[in-house]
Amino acid sequence: MNVIFGSAGFAKELDWLIYEIAEKTNIDFTPNYFVSKSDVGSTLNGKKIISEGEFFKIVETGISINVFLGVGSPIIKEKIYENLKHFKNLNYPNLIHPNAIMDKREGMLKMGFGNVFFPSSVLTTYITIGNFVLFYLDCSVGHDTEIESFTTISPGCHISGNVKIGKTVYFGTGAVTVEKIEIKSNSIIGAGATVTNSIVEQGTYVGTPAKKIK
Numbered sequence: 046m047n048v049i050f051g052s053a054g055f056a057k058e059l060d061w062l063i064y065e066i067a068e069k070t071n072i073d074f075t076p077n078y079f080v081s082k083s084d085v086g087s088t089l090n091g092k093k094i095i096s097e098g099e100f101f102k103i104v105e106t107g108i109s110i111n112v113f114l115g116v117g118s119p120i121i122k123e124k125i126y127e128n129l130k131h132f133k134n135l136n137y138p139n140l141i142h143p144n145a146i147m148d149k150r151e152g153m154l155k156m157g158f159g160n161v162f163f164p165s166s167v168l169t170t171y172i173t174i175g176n177f178v179l180f181y182l183d184c185s186v187g188h189d190t191e192i193e194s195f196t197t198i199s200p201g202c203h204i205s206g207n208v209k210i211g212k213t214v215y216f217g218t219g220a221v222t223v224e225k226i227e228i229k230s231n232s233i234i235g236a237g238a239t240v241t242n243s244i245v246e247q248g249t250y251v252g253t254p255a256k257k258i259k
């Protein structure tokens with residue numbers, strides 16, 4: 046069984062990504078349900094939206110379930126996983142569109158589980174990523190970069206080489222970093238920002254060069 050957590054815009058896009066992957070490869074994670082706090086009982090793309098309570102009843106049957114986190118917010122992704130991680134029958138496959146580019150040579154890309162690669166995401170080489178990292182449409186990540194779990198990299202972002210990104214960092218659309226910097230966990234980088242120095246204090250950063258606003 047396959048389920049997508051969430052029923053808003055990103056859940057719809059993840060459903061589409063799963064459809065794309067199934068159409069172009071032999072990997073089929075077509076969801077049986079969406080799990081959400083809103084719109085319970087209605088349908089998305091013909092699939093029923095069920096509540097967390099209904100989902101946990103299915104989980105308790107012990108059936109093996111592939112779970113996909115259909116939310117963009119790093120903090121919410123982490124919260125969902127924290128609630129699910131002790132169930133041994135839940136799996137979190139990586140979702141990789143065939144048009145995503147990455148170094149498939151042995152040991153060159155180290156990654157955990159639950160990561161999502163949309164079309165035209167490009168990762169070069171010697172890259173390490175954690176779990177539930179989202180690489181959205183048309184983003185790029187340079188060599189020797191490390192990205193910790195739950196981080197979201199929105200469309201059109203470019204992360205240069207030798208960058209170290211903490212956990213639950215959010216990059217808005219079109220954000221860019223220079224090389225050899227670090228970005229503190231839980232930071233938010235605004236759409237279109239250019240990060241030119243390490244972010245050592247958690248906060249919200251916007252503009253070129255990026256400055257802290259919150």
Ligand SMILES: CC(C)(COP(=O)(O)OP(=O)(O)OC[C@H]1O[C@@H](n2cnc3c(N)ncnc32)[C@H](O)[C@@H]1OP(=O)(O)O)[C@@H](O)C(=O)NCCC(=O)NCCS
Binds near residue numbers: 199217219235
């Ligand atoms: C950075 C961001 C998270 C801030 O959101 P927020 O905390 O709600 O902040 P506000 O909207 O209150 O804006 C605060 C100030 O920063 C400015 N600002 C907000 N985002 C900005 C951005 N990306 N670049 C430059 N300035 C920005 C606002 O104009 C406002 O300025 P003011 O105080 O002079 O009026 C948000 O604006 C953003 O860029 N989100 C990314 C959205 C995105 O790319 N989504 C991807 C979907 S796929």
